[in-house]
Amino acid sequence: MIFAVLQNGARPGRYTLTDSEHGHVWGTCPTVDGLFGNPRRGTYELFGWIPERAELPHWLGSRVWLVPADDALDPWLLEDAESARQFPDSLVLTGLDDYQGPPEAYTGPIRVHNGHEWLGSCREFVRIVPDEQAAPPLVLRNLVPSDRLRVALNKGTRRALDLGEAVLEVRDDHGAPLAEHVLWPKISTWHGPDLVDLELVAASFTPVPEHARPLWERWFTGPPAAEGAWAGLDTRHREAWLHLVRERCHRHPDRPPGHAYVLDGRHITDEPGFYLALGEAVNGPGGYFGGCPDALVDCLRGGFGHTSPATLLWRDASTAREHLSRALTSEGRPLDLLAEALDVLAEGGMHVTLA
Incomplete structure (x- = not known):
């Protein structure tokens, strides 16, 4: 894989945008804005909440299960769940909904556990689905563009600016692979004659949670x-x-x-x-x-x-x-x-x- 070097002689960039189908490189850069963020979270308000312990921690677990009282119905998963607010008679949970979600039309009693202990139960719940929001852009800063990318930018047509399936390859500061993110990016704007700030709209991209940023910074060093x-x-x-x-x-x-x-x-x-x-x-x-x-x-x-x-x-x-x-x-x-x-x-x- 080609790994470009910045024109100012600095170390190679951490990020390389590559075409998935043909393997050619669109460009390499040292910084990506928008890689870290807060993924869209679902919200549940549980009424008639009866806790199993006096006080719940803010973070409830990476996998929290909501189990219907009706044994004929399957439990569903809330990932990276947090206790947002606790009232005398209710609890508000937020987290990443799994693809399934609650059983259709069911809003009755559930018990909640985090894979290790029961957290409590409620008589009914309301699921608050977050509003659809446009995905924040990814901005590739000081990108060294390939000749193919320059051609696409010079054309500037909707078709030319749709990069199809691409992979954002992340490398550590020694050039070793660290992670990959599959994108379907479209170029929205760009600035700069040589090193380019390239703004991408990638609707399918889920940002890395902010709480993981310090760990990534440690791994960037190797x-x-x-x-x-x-x-x-x-x-x-x-x-x-x-x-x-x-x-x-x-x-x-x-x-x-x-x-x-x-x-x-x-x-x-x-x-x-x-x-x-x-x-x-x-x-x-x-x-x-x-x-x-x-x-x-x-x-x-x-x-x-x-x-x-x-x-x-x-x-x-x-x-x-x-x-x-x-x-x-x-x-x-x-x-x-x-x-x-x-x-x-x-x-x-x-x-x-x-x-």
């Missing part, structure tokens, strides 16, 4: 040099760290069968902590080895540094046993995440010893 750099983060930021690990993951040469891994379990106090620790046990600092049970199954099949059979010494397993053994399914039934993970590892040919 991947972590030592294991456990994520250990001091709370669950919300561990999720964001895991997202970056997943984004930059690449296939590793598989080690020969019989390899012995050691898992540092001291900081496995939540589900993202498990996958971050496991990824580093297999592939070193910042390493990836799954981010959910299905992804873990794929990694165990090969191509990510592992060949079965292998062994894993899980040190300080009591921490995970304390925090992962009493989870909840989407419907609210008890779930042992530790036992589930051990089953997946065993089926994939990794023999685990808990220490």
Whole structure:
């Protein structure tokens, strides 16, 4: 992939806009305005709220389930959920609605849990759908345009300014891939004769949440040099760290069968902590080895540094046993995440010893 250099001799830009179909580069730049932001959130007001605890935290969890009292109806998911306001008889939740949303026409009693504990229940709810708003533009600052892009800008027609499917490739300051965002961008405006400020309208783009920005800034300097750099983060930021690990993951040469891994379990106090620790046990600092049970199954099949059979010494397993053994399914039934993970590892040919 071509990686352009700024004309003033500065280091290469972090961002490259590439045509998905043909692979040619539209341009490279050091800064993108609009990459970070606050995604559009849905709002629920729960009436007759009866909490399970005296006071709810502001952030309720990365996956909060709303479970109808009618067992014939499926629960639905609210991601990155927050408690916006709490009144004596109601609670306002905001979060990212899943594609399904609540069962059609249902507004009756629900119980709410975050995958680990019940948060409370209500007699009825109202879903407030946010107004449709135009997606904020992405502005590629000081872009070094390719010849193809200059031709498109010189034409200036609607067809020429529609770039079709494109990928915004994000690299760290050493030029290593960090993340990718698939866009369907249309050029709305541009300024500058040589280095261009290019404004794109990309309706399908979801900005990276603002709370993840400090973690991205850390990763822009390069991947972590030592294991456990994520250990001091709370669950919300561990999720964001895991997202970056997943984004930059690449296939590793598989080690020969019989390899012995050691898992540092001291900081496995939540589900993202498990996958971050496991990824580093297999592939070193910042390493990836799954981010959910299905992804873990794929990694165990090969191509990510592992060949079965292998062994894993899980040190300080009591921490995970304390925090992962009493989870909840989407419907609210008890779930042992530790036992589930051990089953997946065993089926994939990794023999685990808990220490």
